[in-house]
Amino acid sequence: MHTYFRLLSYARPISKYAFPYLLLIILATIFNTLNIALLAPLLSTLFEEQQNLTAIKPDSWLDIMGWFDYLTLSANINFGAQKALKWTCLAILSSVLLSNIFKYFSQRIMENLRIQTLLNLRKTLFDHVMNMDMLYFNDQRKGNIIAKIASDVQVVQFSVTNTLQVLFKEPFQLIAYLFVLFAISFKLTLFSILVLPLSAWVISKIVRKLKAQAKEAQERFGMMISYLDEALSGIRIIKGFNATSRIKDRFHQENIQYSELGRKMAYRQQLGSPVSEFLGVLMVTILVLYGGNLVIQGQGDLSAAAFITYIAIFSQIMRPAKALTESFSMINTGLAAGERVLELIDEKPKHEELQGNIAVKELKDKIRFNQVSFAYQKELVLNNVSFDIERGKTVALVGPSGAGKSTLMDLIPKFIHPLSGEISFDGISFSNVSSESLRSIIGIVNQDSILFNDSIKNNIAFANPNASENQIMEAAKIANAHDFIMETENGYDTNIGDRGVKLSGGQKQRICIARAVLMNPPVLLLDEATSSLDAESEYLVQDALNKLMENRTSLIIAHRLSTIQKADLILVLDQGKVAEQGTHFELLFKEGIYSRLIDKQQFKKA
Numbered sequence: 263m264h265t266y267f268r269l270l271s272y273a274r275p276i277s278k279y280a281f282p283y284l285l286l287i288i289l290a291t292i293f294n295t296l297n298i299a300l301l302a303p304l305l306s307t308l309f310e311e312q313q314n315l316t317a318i319k320p321d322s323w324l325d326i327m328g329w330f331d332y333l334t335l336s337a338n339i340n341f342g343a344q345k346a347l348k349w350t351c352l353a354i355l356s357s358v359l360l361s362n363i364f365k366y367f368s369q370r371i372m373e374n375l376r377i378q379t380l381l382n383l384r385k386t387l388f389d390h391v392m393n394m395d396m397l398y399f400n401d402q403r404k405g406n407i408i409a410k411i412a413s414d415v416q417v418v419q420f421s422v423t424n425t426l427q428v429l430f431k432e433p434f435q436l437i438a439y440l441f442v443l444f445a446i447s448f449k450l451t452l453f454s455i456l457v458l459p460l461s462a463w464v465i466s467k468i469v470r471k472l473k474a475q476a477k478e479a480q481e482r483f484g485m486m487i488s489y490l491d492e493a494l495s496g497i498r499i500i501k502g503f504n505a506t507s508r509i510k511d512r513f514h515q516e517n518i519q520y521s522e523l524g525r526k527m528a529y530r531q532q533l534g535s536p537v538s539e540f541l542g543v544l545m546v547t548i549l550v551l552y553g554g555n556l557v558i559q560g561q562g563d564l565s566a567a568a569f570i571t572y573i574a575i576f577s578q579i580m581r582p583a584k585a586l587t588e589s590f591s592m593i594n595t596g597l598a599a600g601e602r603v604l605e606l607i608d609e610k611p612k613h614e615e616l617q618g619n620i621a622v623k624e625l626k627d628k629i630r631f632n633q634v635s636f637a638y639q640k641e642l643v644l645n646n647v648s649f650d651i652e653r654g655k656t657v658a659l660v661g662p663s664g665a666g667k668s669t670l671m672d673l674i675p676k677f678i679h680p681l682s683g684e685i686s687f688d689g690i691s692f693s694n695v696s697s698e699s700l701r702s703i704i705g706i707v708n709q710d711s712i713l714f715n716d717s718i719k720n721n722i723a724f725a726n727p728n729a730s731e732n733q734i735m736e737a738a739k740i741a742n743a744h745d746f747i748m749e750t751e752n753g754y755d756t757n758i759g760d761r762g763v764k765l766s767g768g769q770k771q772r773i774c775i776a777r778a779v780l781m782n783p784p785v786l787l788l789d790e791a792t793s794s795l796d797a798e799s800e801y802l803v804q805d806a807l808n809k810l811m812e813n814r815t816s817l818i819i820a821h822r823l824s825t826i827q828k829a830d831l832i833l834v835l836d837q838g839k840v841a842e843q844g845t846h847f848e849l850l851f852k853e854g855i856y857s858r859l860i861d862k863q864q865f866k867k868a
């Protein structure tokens with residue numbers, strides 16, 4: 263129940279919807295009940311003996327059936343049977359019309375509430391995911407997150423608001439029907455109320471298992487989205503490795519399992535309806551036998567018309583009862599999805615306390631690493647690393663694969679936080695520096711050029727959406743990208759496809775460089791591409807990078823000898839430790855790891 267109310271809190275302000283909804287639903291219920299209750303006067307108008315009619319005014323206003331009889335009989339006596347029939351029909355018709363008008367507007371209100379919940383919940387989820395720290399995504403399946411935001415939320419809003427609708431509406435309808443039933447025959451209604459809980463018990467037995475199945479199904483769906491995402495983003499590799507049939511098979515297996523679960527759930531869900539229908543008819547039969555006997559024996563004051571009306575209403579009473587039980591079966595699916603959604607909302611960023619609130623604007627002196635260690639799990643990936651990145655200088659990171667270069671670089675924009683030791687920015691501890699301000703002065707140019715399915719213009723202006731066309735063009739010129747951009751179909755407005763598929767490797771890199779040029783950050787983090795480009799493209803990229811690095815403080819994961827040679831400081835990382843540091847010639851002279859790396863020609867001679 264706690265889950266339910268938490269989910270419902272996303273429909274805030276609920277009072278905005280609740281009061282008008284309640285009012286409309288009460289009106290709709292009254293008129294809906296009236297039009298069935300009017301069956302009795304209709305039948306008596308048709309079948310009553312037309313002689314010696316006397317209309318008796320009922321004693322209490324609560325005796326509605328008595329009032330109906332009184333009014334129709336009065337009409338019958340005063341205007342004749344035909345006119346009375348016309349009046350009754352008109353009353354039924356108006357009542358149906360009014361009930362439907364109120365029902366329609368109540369549904370509109372509920373729809374607004376549904377949309378509001380969906381909007382709020384999805385926004386909260388997405389905002390929350392975007393605020394999580396980078397390591398969170400390490401342990402998460404992307405598909406699972408997508409499934410939660412895209413589909414679970416939909417299930418939640420549907421089932422939660424639907425239950426709300428049923429919970430608000432059907433009890434009123436139930437009470438209204440019961441009220442009329444009691445008005446027709448107290449004895450018979452008392453008898454039937456005793457049999458009602460039986461059907462509720464049988465149905466609850468059927469739906470109990472649904473929640474666990476629903477949860478499993480949603481998790482499977484998340485898995486399927488994950489496979490789909492991996493398959494689509496890795497399509498080139500999959501085809502290249504002739505792995506299409508294996509991937510198809512894996513997806514198919516997942517699809518089968520998901521469908522199987524869906525089938526089991528549907529079977530169980532669908533069992534609810536026929537069972538409750540059968541139980542309903544069973545109860546009506548029992549009533550017909552019992553009540554019919556009362557009528558035949560002339561016991562009690564039940565007329566034939568009242569008895570038929572009674573049966574008509576009683577068969578209707580099963581509908582709200584059925585809707586209630588069905589919505590309880592559906593709420594299980596909703597709650598299972600709700601728990602998955604709330605699980606994500608409750609996930610807290612691991613290092614919230616290290617966000618810091620001192621805003622930095624520029625680097626005046628240096629970024630200092632003082633005995634910094636870091637571990638993703640247990641094993642130290644960085645071990646007591648100390649060095650300075652001085653303003654205006656270029657520091658190159660070199661070392662074998664897995665040495666910890668990218669990890670070290672991720673520490674600077676505070677994507678991850680040191681396990682021990684301290685990083686400081688102009689003497690201010692990183693834990694006090696606001697991540698946002700820090701990131702606003704850091705430009706990142708990555709190996710896997712992250713581009714979005716948008717125009718070239720918008721991709722370059724990503725960090726600076728208010729940049730003018732001229733500024734964008736200038737940046738592209740510095741990044742040696744302007745010429746090829748002009749050759750594309752729509753120039754700067756050309757769409758580059760998913761992750762930039764329509765561009766070559768070198769072109770993608772130059773767009774990323776243009777993006778950094780436009781951002782014009784004082785500090786630059788650069789991961790030099792390892793993928794080989796042709797000589798021409800290589801030259802253009804390298805030239806663009808050189809221009810980008812001019813007059814900036816840069817930390818580079820270097821793969822090119824030319825970059826390394828130019829660096830003010832080279833940091834040789836090995837198994838998480840700074841094995842050597844110095845300039846190119848100092849390190850060559852040492853004849854340590856660095857000179858061996860150079861000997862092995864691990865660097866590109868660009």
Ligand SMILES: Nc1ncnc2c1ncn2[C@@H]1O[C@H](COP(=O)(O)OP(=O)(O)OP(=O)(O)O)[C@@H](O)[C@H]1O
Nearest residue numbers: 400638639643661662663664665666667668669670
């Ligand atoms: N997100 C992660 N979760 C867990 N372990 C990680 C993660 N990223 C890297 N590692 C591990 O940390 C170690 C250092 O990795 P890192 O990527 O920093 O090395 P690198 O020097 O940049 O390597 P390369 O030159 O191959 O990119 C490796 O052993 C790697 O397995």
